Amino acid sequence: MSQVEMLEMNGEWLEGMGSFCLRSKKNSPGYLNKNKWLNQQFEKGLHYIQLLENGKQVGFIEYADAEYSSRVVYADGFVVIHCLWVSAVGKGYGTQLLKKCLEDAKKRGKKGVVVLSNDQTSWTPSKDLFLQHQFQCIATAPYDFELLMFALQENIDLPYFPNNWKERLAKFQNLTILRSFQCPYVEVATENIQVAANKLGLIPDLIDLQNREDLMEKSPTPYGIFSVVYKGQLITFHRLTVHSVYKKLQKLMNS
Structure with a gap:
């Protein structure tokens, strides 16, 4: 029989398990x-x-209070889920992790829990699990972003996205990468942009977002932790192959 347990990480556990x-x-x-x-x-x-099954890592959830989160959403008093992922499906592990988050938020008197989803990429959690557990879509943003919410209190102000996405994009005419290290795949995603850009004679500007204030001011999408912009247009908010980046940049250069 499988033994399943949850382990809340801290610096000590992270050092040992990773x-x-x-x-x-x-x-x-x-x-x-x-x-x-x-x-x-x-x-x-x-x-x-x-989440551990017989001592083996099989899933995880990462979440933060909104004022410290890595998603570009105004949600004072809410918890924001960054990531939820399991390697073994059909065992209810995703549900266990989500319920743990909801219980924690309720215990701490939070207004509710929100999560950012986007069907165009696996870099955000799939919305299916959240819809199954009575989350509701309360806001949308360009590039197929959706904000889902589970309310823990009544008569609350709903979380919302900024409304100046076009203005944010317009600030970046040079090829620009904006990133933080909330996701470990950002480094590889950055390298693919740089390799493709170099083939076209472009040198990307690299902006490392230092804090939430920086993120909320500059990020051109709700995802926040990775964006690539050229000539005021979004190239991507997730990892692309070098070939895909090359084609997108070349098209914009010739337009």
């Missing part, structure tokens, strides 16, 4: 940057909970 994503490449810059980021965020109340 984070979930990219754990097969523990010496890679992306993995090391993620762990460094986690340790910084633990001090701000970040929750990073791993």
Whole structure:
């Protein structure tokens, strides 16, 4: 019989077990940057909970209070889920992790829980699990972003997105990468942009978002942790292959 347990990570546990994503490449810059980021965020109340089956990592959930979250959403008094992922489906592990988050938010008197979803990429959690557990879509943003909410109190102001996405994009005419290290795959995604750009004689500007204020001011999408913009147009908010980046940039250069 399988033994399943939840382990809430802290700096000590992280040192011993490590984070979930990219754990097969523990010496890679992306993995090391993620762990460094986690340790910084633990001090701000970040929750990073791993699910273990017979001692093996099989899933995790990461969430934070809105004022410290890595998503571009106004949601004072709410908890924001960054990631929820399981490697073994059909066992109810996603439900267990989600319920843990909801219970914690309720215990701490939060207004509710929100999560950002986008059907165009696996870089955000799939909305299906959340809809099954009575989350409701309360806002949308360009590029197929949806904000789902589970309310824990009545008569609350709903969370919302900024409404100046076009103005944010227009600020970046040079090829620009905006990123933070909340996701370990950001490093590889950045490298693919740089390789493709170099083939076209472009040198990307690189902006490392330093804090939530920086994120809320500059990010051109709700996802926040990775955006690539050229000539005021969004190239991507998730990892692309070098070939895909090359084609997108070449088209814009010739337009």
